[in-house]
Amino acid sequence: MSCEEPTTSPTPENNITVVSSDGKEFLLDLKLTEQSETLARLISNFEYDRTDVKKDPVPLGNITSAQMQKIIEWLQHHRYYPKWEQNDIHYSTSFTFETWVEEYLNIPNNEMFELLNAANYLNIPRLFSTICRIMASRITGKSAEQIRTVLNIKTDVKNDVYTGIPIQEDSSSSEDGMSEISLSPSPPPI
Amino acid sequence: MVTTRNSAKLSKWERLPVELQQQVLGSLDNLDRLQIRQVSKEILSVSENIPIVTHSIHFLTTPKNKYFWLNWTDTEGQRSITNRKECKKEKNGSLAVKSLLNFFACRFSKVTQLQFDNIFEIQNGIDTLEQIIAEARGRNIRIRAEEVCLNLLNAVSAPLVIQFFELFDADVLKTLKLVDPPGNVVDAISETEQFRSCSKLSISSAHYDSTPSQHYSLRNMLHFVDFRIRRDQYTAQDLFDLVQSYRLKPLKKGDRLQIYHTTKSSTEEEISNLLDVFPTEPNLRPPSYRINNIRVIFMADPELQLLVQTTNNGVLMRVAERRPLSASLLELY
Numbered sequence: 213m214s215c216e217e218p219t220t221s222p223t224p225e226n227n228i229t230v231v232s233s234d235g236k237e238f239l240l241d242l243k244l245t246e247q248s249e250t251l252a253r254l255i256s257n258f259e260y261d262r263t264d265v266k267k268d269p270v271p272l273g274n275i276t277s278a279q280m281q282k283i284i285e286w287l288q289h290h291r292y293y294p295k296w297e298q299n300d301i302h303y304s305t306s307f308t309f310e311t312w313v314e315e316y317l318n319i320p321n322n323e324m325f326e327l328l329n330a331a332n333y334l335n336i337p338r339l340f341s342t343i344c345r346i347m348a349s350r351i352t353g354k355s356a357e358q359i360r361t362v363l364n365i366k367t368d369v370k371n372d373v374y375t376g377i378p379i380q381e382d383s384s385s386s387e388d389g390m391s392e393i394s395l396s397p398s399p400p401p402i
Numbered sequence: 403m404v405t406t407r408n409s410a411k412l413s414k415w416e417r418l419p420v421e422l423q424q425q426v427l428g429s430l431d432n433l434d435r436l437q438i439r440q441v442s443k444e445i446l447s448v449s450e451n452i453p454i455v456t457h458s459i460h461f462l463t464t465p466k467n468k469y470f471w472l473n474w475t476d477t478e479g480q481r482s483i484t485n486r487k488e489c490k491k492e493k494n495g496s497l498a499v500k501s502l503l504n505f506f507a508c509r510f511s512k513v514t515q516l517q518f519d520n521i522f523e524i525q526n527g528i529d530t531l532e533q534i535i536a537e538a539r540g541r542n543i544r545i546r547a548e549e550v551c552l553n554l555l556n557a558v559s560a561p562l563v564i565q566f567f568e569l570f571d572a573d574v575l576k577t578l579k580l581v582d583p584p585g586n587v588v589d590a591i592s593e594t595e596q597f598r599s600c601s602k603l604s605i606s607s608a609h610y611d612s613t614p615s616q617h618y619s620l621r622n623m624l625h626f627v628d629f630r631i632r633r634d635q636y637t638a639q640d641l642f643d644l645v646q647s648y649r650l651k652p653l654k655k656g657d658r659l660q661i662y663h664t665t666k667s668s669t670e671e672e673i674s675n676l677l678d679v680f681p682t683e684p685n686l687r688p689p690s691y692r693i694n695n696i697r698v699i700f701m702a703d704p705e706l707q708l709l710v711q712t713t714n715n716g717v718l719m720r721v722a723e724r725r726p727l728s729a730s731l732l733e734l735y
Contacts, residue, residue, distance in 0.1 A: 348429035356440040
């Protein structure tokens with residue numbers, strides 16, 4: 213899916229200012245903020261969509277300027293996309309992505325994790341779901357051993373005390389943890 | 403559109419908050435969700451509350467009944483996973499039991515079809531069943547299956563079958579498919595909440611030639627909207643009760659009841675006299691077709707009609723949309 217992106221420049225009437233955790237200000241078109249449920253609710257509560265209301269800068273203490281830059285890039289690309297539907301089968305079950313998305317998320321893991329956090333904080337469901345699916349696509353169809361490689365889990369094999377199924381014991385797990393896990397559901401081995 | 407590079411790693415996964423790990427793992431399909439639970443105890447802990455809704459679970463045994471194992475199939479039926487290898491190593495059946503119950507340990511996990519092979523037919527099947535009952539009770543686990551297919555051939559212990567049935571979540575279970583069930587066992591389980599809450603029932607035979615015909619009490623089955631049943635005898639009163647119950651139910655077009663391979667313990671005349679009590683309307687077919695003895699009976703819903711056909715060895719009732727007869731057909735009556 214792709215949409216044509218007419219160029220528009222924010223004017224004082226149709227934008228708000230957000231401030232990242234490192235103090236950088238971003239002028240954000242109100243149209244873009246519709247994709248963020250957090251910002252949309254804030255704008256609605258403070259009536260920032262009215263031209264006669266003074267708009268104070270919105271501090272986003274959990275988001276760095278680099279992350280904000282990245283998020284604005286996402287919002288602009290999806291500016292004219294149809295409204296997000298939570299159960300849209302196109303998004304919820306597919307591990308196929310637009311080339312633009314592939315390139316957009318071709319970033320180091322720690323940046324992707326931070327972006328997921330930011331998407332969660334700003335409640336941008338399309339971005340959040342896309343990152344989740346990009347990450348899940350690296351796991352799907354793999355054996356348990358292959359998934360351990362993907363997640364870089366280096367552990368010793370022990371038998372689960374409850375199921376008897378060989379299971380990887382994380383080096384960080386305590387004996388208490390084992391006992392708790394032993395009462396939890398365990399899958400059949402493949 | 404391109405597919406993402408699924409060879410890429412997700413190192414530093416542990417830095418992601420657990421809630422977000424759950425969201426990522428929740429994006430996987432159901433069989434992958436089963437798979438990830440084996441990766442590590444940490445992942446198991448994170449994923450245990452992610453529900454798995456899979457199409458079918460088959461609890462089956464080897465041809466020589468040496469051990470039980472499970473097969474899971476996804477919604478499309480195109481992908482399945484099994485734990486046969488692990489169960490073969492273990493052999494005492496407990497792994498198959500734990501695997502089955504572990505699936506339902508997450509109270510949001512559900513299966514559309516759950517099938518048990520000849521678990522009642524062999525001693526280690528009975529032992530396995532007792533393990534399932536004891537462990538499910540101990541862990542307070544309910545089996546959430548929309549449809550259960552159970553081979554009850556040689557099931558002699560009605561109390562054991564009742565205990566097993568009571569493990570099912572009555573709010574989820576809708577369809578029963580019983581193979582070769584003894585009549586006394588069906589009568590016994592018909593008292594359970596699980597049986598009473600089901601809307602569909604099928605009783606069939608996998609050993610039609612070698613198993614004796616059974617008698618099932620139709621009065622226990624009046625609540626089903628759709629059933630097929632093989633039964634040895636029915637009386638005119640049984641049939642009357644069925645028709646009476648069926649015509650008053652809130653049914654829909656296509657619902658049906660079928661009793662086949664039956665014998666009647668009442669005469670045709672007795673049956674006919676009782677069914678004549680019901681208000682009928684002309685058959686859509688011309689009178690010359692009435693050799694099949696199809697009655698078109700009014701239902702409580704004026705938009706529907708109940709077609710009741712009795713033959714020498716069966717009864718078929720089907721709900722159809724009510725359609726007025728054409729003038730040319732009416733003239734024939």
